Amino acid sequence: MRALNQDPPLEKPPAMSRIEREVLQVEEKAKLLKYYRDMLAIRRVEEACAKAYSQQKIGGFLHLYIGQEAVAVGAVAALKPDDYVLTTYRDHGLAYAKGMSARAIMAELFAKETGCSKGLGGSMHFFDAANNMMGGWGIVGSHLPLATGMAFASKYRKDGRVTLCFYGDGAASIGAAHEAMSLAALWKLPVIFICENNMYSMGTPLSRSLSVEDTSQKALAYGMARDRFEGNDVLLIRNRIAEAVRRAREESLPTLIEVRCYRYRGHSMSDPGLYRTKEEIEEFKQKDCLLIARNYMEQLGVGEDEFKNFEKVVKDEVDDAVKFADESPVLPVERLEEFNYID
Amino acid sequence: MRALNQDPPLEKPPAMSRIEREVLQVEEKAKLLKYYRDMLAIRRVEEACAKAYSQQKIGGFLHLYIGQEAVAVGAVAALKPDDYVLTTYRDHGLAYAKGMSARAIMAELFAKETGCSKGLGGSMHFFDAANNMMGGWGIVGSHLPLATGMAFASKYRKDGRVTLCFYGDGAASIGAAHEAMSLAALWKLPVIFICENNMYSMGTPLSRSLSVEDTSQKALAYGMARDRFEGNDVLLIRNRIAEAVRRAREESLPTLIEVRCYRYRGHSMSDPGLYRTKEEIEEFKQKDCLLIARNYMEQLGVGEDEFKNFEKVVKDEVDDAVKFADESPVLPVERLEEFNYID
């Protein structure tokens, strides 16, 4: 892993002992199947997006989450439905993991009234108040203060909720992130900042954007708890984030986590990705989150038929979503002014 | 020192051995006299400001540097004339230390055309291009990026200059500071950030503004060199900052320094300072920079007469400056538009 040379070694996905396997068998199999299914669905949704984009059914910026699915799914697995999540413009995966339907996703991307944000927000601005998916934000780093505010509200109201805020390695140096973390640490707010360090911000590798490539080290400046691990084993991710969630929920303390991950596609659809090699991408695909999960599942006795069935169920879901989006109406221009203000 | 409980111990002013004393005698006596004189002049200038403010000859915000004089004088002693300095609105002391005349200072404060900035900038915006005093800035933290830019220019042009940027503990959490430091560390720029941690930002003590009260710890986030010491021994300050200046000049590397100091007056003239006790202020006055320097000087054989003489020389200088300022003309309103643009 090129960019890791100067950093401490990362946690490796654990090899399972027999006993662990049995416990897992009983307690976790159902969950693991669900995670796998969700990761697979996110990937297929994103693939459908890419296709629709090439057919010009989707326009504007389109940032795909392919390769990073385990992070969103593992993180949400550590949460309760009431907990808040926020992320960047690369937001389809987290929205799905938090409960947004493929229909609402695809319709939003097709800019239809049936989309999660009525086709007003678009790819970068997914919101789902019912599922506490609090956006989809386009200005790098600027949503971290918002997350701090939701955590502030939770502490104020003692509602026991936790806020999870994702951002990219590209946001680590921006002012808003520093201010958000400063306040969260000072006021001991139940918020978790998760840097999805996929080693590039657009075409810029870590070595040219950060003097310390381990972004979790920023926690030292605030005396904040921190953690750091790889982002392809959904169980590991869930368990490690669960520890931070516990710290937030029980002790009202923030945590800064860096998850090392990798996006297989370009930054957005317009990016040919000339700044990295095929070999590098292939190397990461060897450790794909679906492969790792599948490996666990095979150990748990899940057979080829079941995997095929997953593919089919997911394909149906995505096909249905595309059809739904295609056939949905557009919010007419006459209604736009309604959204300026609320009475 | 109330606010220090959770932090590592500070460097104490060193007790001098006989040999050190002799070396000092030879090499440093003249310098020390100059530092003392400058610190004294700054204090008397500030006292004159307070008086002029009460006479309504000075208006607007007025932030005095009394108590912190050793920091500016010690820091400038570690510099060459070509090196750049920048600071906050609490800028009179640094301007004087860097070579601005008492006349230019007082005339600026009296808002006269003969002031350093022609009476346009005022108390918070002292500039002196000839002496490389690059401001006097009013937006907390926003001048740190400017300092980074001057250091960038020096590296670009290989002119060997170093930039010294002062800021307050109140700026430690603001975004601009984080971005400036991120860039300085990434690009290895010859800049030194000096946090004059006087333990209060207006009425707010460190305990209510920072989760980690040692602001030099922020350097860890950037892998930047750091240092931290008390701000009342002008020689110690000079020597410690000189090490950072060497690092900047020879290795083109930034440093983050926290100097613990104390302002004796309120934040600005309108602040009655109800948030701290008389005892606390007295405690710090026991360790006053003029007392410490005087102590050294007495060990070097400087006698009462000489101290009296300093007072006189400085008094004359300040009286002259006040008179000069009083008698100077005002830049007429008709000329203001000239300063919008340069041709």
Place this chain on the structure above:
Amino acid sequence: MRTVQFREAVREAMIEEMERDESVFLMGEEVGHYNGAYKVSQGMLEKFGDKRVIDSPITECGFAGLGIGAAMVGMRPIIEFMTWNFSLVAYDQIINHASKIRQMSGGQISCPIVFRGPNGPANQLGAQHSHSMEAMYTHFPGLKVIAPGTCKDVKGLLKSAIRDPNPICFMESEVMYGDTGEIPEGEYTIPIGVGDIKREGSDVTIIAWSKMVKVALATAEALAAEGIEAEVLDPRTLRPLDEELIVQSVKKTGRCVIIEEAFPFNGVGSEIAFRVQSRCFDDLDHPVARLNSLDVSAPYNRKVEQSIRPTPDKAAALVKKVLYME
């Protein structure tokens, strides 16, 4: 009626709304232990405790954003900028976030928040601390901008603003905090978006808000001595603007002078002028005129600074010009 200081009127509005609604809190620099840089929040920490009156570190971007996030989940934050000058470091949070949340979420999420603090120049604060920021916020759909000019208006409008479910920029004035004025005894609110005729007159409409209302009234008084009856119209809210009231008045007087403390280029005055000339074209006997501060960064010298600001003298001269009297 009772007489209060402007700062007390602001404080009363906050206190009453905080008593009424547990979800309202006040956050900003020095609002608590220091009782406010300008003593606006005097006593509020003691009254409400540090859960609801929160001293923030110097992180305008951070705590403005925090307020927005809290508002998104149903809180009713009052975010104080020590002055609006410092809102520039939080500008992205207000423009790119607060103003757009309702729209970007397709109406799912709203952002009921009040950003408030003193706006405009005070005395000898220099170039960085003397901005009039109205026009930087009126440009954007999704925001409301309020700039009251009297004690009565500031209290009634701030109460409305705190109750309003939209993001609001509420602009006071440092040099008005000590002004006194009458306010009603009991509880009252003043509706957002409704202007007020501060003085009736038939010869010319003078439009002014915030600190300039006083200048406009002084101008009108001086003119009255010369037999000129000026109508003084205070829009109070700048966005949404009470265009109908303005049009009505100008149609009546046929002349319009705008007094604004901000820089002239792209001030709110230019927008008002556009609308007036649009809708009162045939009624106007003279082009819409405006009096702003001189188009220069604020100088430090007190007299020089005063001479770049709108004054009753300058305004009266402009009115006479508009009346073709010189």
Place this chain on the structure above:
Amino acid sequence: MRTVQFREAVREAMIEEMERDESVFLMGEEVGHYNGAYKVSQGMLEKFGDKRVIDSPITECGFAGLGIGAAMVGMRPIIEFMTWNFSLVAYDQIINHASKIRQMSGGQISCPIVFRGPNGPANQLGAQHSHSMEAMYTHFPGLKVIAPGTCKDVKGLLKSAIRDPNPICFMESEVMYGDTGEIPEGEYTIPIGVGDIKREGSDVTIIAWSKMVKVALATAEALAAEGIEAEVLDPRTLRPLDEELIVQSVKKTGRCVIIEEAFPFNGVGSEIAFRVQSRCFDDLDHPVARLNSLDVSAPYNRKVEQSIRPTPDKAAALVKKVLYME
């Protein structure tokens, strides 16, 4: 003359000035190795090396401020915002610092810097990425604001901007980068503050800049088919504004329509309208009219988005209204 793309014209200006003056450098996100998010700086890293073409981390406030500091000591930075939307996080640096250095230092220190990048909406980028930012910068003395509409203008004006000793906001357009146009063969500059008549006409003056110049020209062409001769005036520089040219043209035509892509409230159009009504009051046969984007945050749907923008159809209809033709 030769034909180049708009992005090439921008690039040529930068390359020529960097070759001419060692103190010019280009800094921004992805300007180097990636060759620019919109390929404006294609090949420049290779040509000048990473000392002079510098990829910055995402720290607009930091690197805008860095540029300002470097300019204060005599460098000539070109700071690229990937788009002007992101300048909002650097707003304080430009407004409170760059624009005021000369004034605050009493003329000792100047700030020769160009901030540049694409401005205005492109296609389906949503509410946060679709701002037209001109009016946020024209308000402030000390800044110049330039928004060219043709390949020739963009090259000549950018060269002038880089040589200018003042801080300049230079606004391009993402959707124009691929447009082609003719430019002179040899070296040339175009003076800042001088507008240009893009088409002569006697019936109405259409004022438009940047991307809207094309809309104005298309409008004029459509109107010509109906016998209406529109003059298209492109101020090119918005601050300082070529008021004389505008006044001259409107005095000739007696009618003025402004096409602006920004939100209407406090757009630059309102300032232009103020000045036109001020100075051409007796020449105007109809109030100054303006066509802006609808006053709503940018929606994501392509067709809906297009329908909120100024178009030749809408502009032609407005011109006819101004000519009392319907």
